[in-house]
Amino acid sequence: MADIESALLEIVKEHAVGLAGELSRDTPVADLGIDSFAVVEIIYEVEEKLGIEVPFNANENPLEGMKTVGDLIDAVKKLAAPK
Template sequence: MTTAEAPAASAVLEQISATIQDAVAETDAPITLDAALGADLGIDSMSVVEILVQIEKRFGFQLADAEVTGITTVRDILDAVLRRQ
């Protein structure tokens, strides 16, 4: 990631974190870039999809099926969004 992209990325990350927090209010674990959605944040597979659908709506794009199955960390979601920007 270049320095020029960093502010945009941090704004995106903020929105992703907010989306995750909305979906799983009960999570106590910090939502860090490398937090695993399942193992660290305790998010089950259907909640992951619910989060990804919210991300799609928020940023106005559709994830490919391979992305939906491949995303395991917060960073994976961030990368998927940044690829579209």
């Protein structure tokens, strides 16, 4: 599961244009400067890198309700957990 965390941090970092300073679990999602395009790109990369499928509709914001990057990592870990 540590792999998911580092992979996700790397993906998010690439798209976080608004971020000043280090990216960590505590970084607020609102500080990342992620727009609708970036959400779609991040999900695609998560799917490609982790071999999972993220149930997601592009007209909904999957980041809604997520306060920190840690929330995002936990959500992806849940998706990747063996059923």
